[in-house]
Amino acid sequence: MINSNIVPDHVYEEICKKENIEINELKKNVEKGFTAILYNPNHKNVKPLAVGKDMLVKMNANIGTSPGCSDQTLEIEKLRLCEQYDVDAVMDLSLGENIRQLRQNIINNTYIPVGTVPIYELFYYNQDLQENLIDKYLQILEESGQDGVDFVVIHAGLLSNHLELVKKRIIKVTSRGGSFLLKWMKKYNKENFLYTHFDKILEVCKKYNMTISLGDSMRPGTIIDETDEAQIEELINIGKLVLRAREAGVQTMVEGPGHIPYHKIALNIELEKKHCHGAPFYVLGPLVTDIAPGYDHITAAIGATLAAVSGADFLCYVTPSEHLALPNIADVKEGIMAFKIAAHAADLTRGKNIxxxxxxxxxxxxxxxxxxxxxxxxxxxxxxxxxxxxxxxxxxxxxxxxxxxx
Ligand code: SF4
Structure with missing residues (x-):
């Protein structure tokens, strides 16, 4: 059980005002792990965000550089746009030089809760390292906590026996973090070190109240591969990690696909809630068809609306440049609007925000x-x-x- 004292009372009061919920009810849901509060006290001026049971549906916008596009000023401009349009959370997915500097710049420049994927930084700088990866990983995690990161994606659910299960897929792996790990696991014939050292990861996350978003390395990259054995086996393992995290007093969310045909979305939500013991569900889209590059903010917003209506709690936006390029400012805006609409439409079905x-x-x-x-x-x-x-x-x-x- 999570100790509800992990966040101070003024944070609960602020959230209750916005969400129109009783403080005891909110605390109960945090204790059970049904609601996570994204709030690292080291993130000065952060506006804490509650994700999960009985909360308004939340949306996240991804920003950050890539090796081919490393204009940090542009990323800060995207951040400003997120503030202008009242985005609930941002993730810095930077993969390139000066990752920590940009992360600090983003956190120090916004009240929006910030999430990151520490495995990106690890593999960007240590691609060929075989040993001591966990030490370097924990150091990045520690620095992230000190910098004020509010939530971190940890791909700890992936196991080496899942590798066999992707053979029949058209697209074997689409998760960036998952592909880094799989490459390393195959090359050195080792188990996922995020799984084997999960307890050490929990210790650092607890220290800074960083919520763990358990990443789905096995999420399908096409609607043809949806809800297959690889996805479900990983989800079941993620459910076990949710319980371990709760035991250690660390808040968790669970990430989900990706690409799902419309008629399988409700089932996917049901499976996550069942196997992951009611943990908040953070879906990436999902895209309901693969044939509309240039319009993937629309295919994903259709999926995201149904996902949220079916019980998903947190929606990660998709922009029109998905599968094609790093989004520019105009793409970011299109993605934000599509997902603001999806989240709001779902709230209305829950009798909220009318x-x-x-x-x-x-x-x-x-x-x-x-x-x-x-x-x-x-x-x-x-x-x-x-x-x-x-x-x-x-x-x-x-x-x-x-x-x-x-
Ligand atoms: S009904 Fe009036 S306001 Fe509506 S579209 Fe026609 S002219 Fe415009």
């Missing part, structure tokens, strides 16, 4: 254009598509004189 829709509808009924702009998720798009200001008739150019609302 006031803004009501206000928008009243403004629409009254042909109150300023009001409509104010309640829109993105006023700049409102202006862009309105193109022409309403005529003296006050109608828009769609129906003009024949405006039904008049």
């Amino acid at each position: 006031d803004r829709d009501r206000n928008m509808s009243i403004a629409r009924a009254n042909l109150d254009w300023e009001g409509q702009r104010k309640y829109s998720l993105d006023p700049t798009s409102f202006d862009k598509y309105q193109r022409k200001k309403p005529s003296e008739l006050n109608a828009c150019t769609m129906c003009g004189d024949f405006c039904a609302l008049k």
Whole structure:
């Protein structure tokens, strides 16, 4: 059981106000591990975020450099955009030079909770190292905690016997962290050191209250490979790690696919909740088809909406440049908007957050254009598509004189 004192009372009070929930109820869910609070006290000015049971659905935006695109200023611009559009969490997925410097820069520049994937930093700098990887990994984890990282992805659920299970797949592995680990495990014929040293990882995460997001190395990279043995076997092992983390007093979330056809999404949520003992579920998309590169923010938002309606708690955005390039500013914005809509649509089905829709509808009924702009998720798009200001008739150019609302 998690000790609810891992976060101070003022954090609970802040969250309860936003989520409209009783403090004792929230504490109970944190103790049971059904809700995780992303909050590392070393992240100065962080706005703590609750993910899980009875909470509003949350969305995350990925930022960070890649070896081919290492403009740190651009990544900070993306961060500003995340703040402007009220993104709940950001993940720094940087893979390139000066990883720690950018991480510190991001954390020191935002109140949004920040997540990272320590295995990226480890393998970027130590690609050929066979021994002592865990020591270097723990050092990166320690530094991440000191820097104020609020949640970390740990791919500890992957086991060497899972390797056999991907043989029939079209795309064997799509997880970046998973592919680093698999390559190392195969090359040196060793078990996943994140699994064998999980207790040491728990100690560091506990020290800084970094929530662990248990990464799914075996997530399918195409809807054809969905919900296969490799994915489920890893999920079952992840469920065991959830219990070990709870025992050690460390908060966890579980990551999920990826690519799932529409009719299998509810089943995937059900499986995670069952095998992972009600731990918050953080889904990457999921994309409901593989044939729409350039529009993957839409294929993923369709999947994310159904996932959240079916019980997923946290949605990781996908941008139009998914599978094609590192997203630019415009792509990041498209991804944010698609996932803000997905999260909000799911909240409405849970009877939450309806006031803004009501206000928008009243403004629409009254042909109150300023009001409509104010309640829109993105006023700049409102202006862009309105193109022409309403005529003296006050109608828009769609129906003009024949405006039904008049
Ligand atoms: S003109 Fe047509 S589309 Fe425009 S506000 Fe009136 S009814 Fe709606």
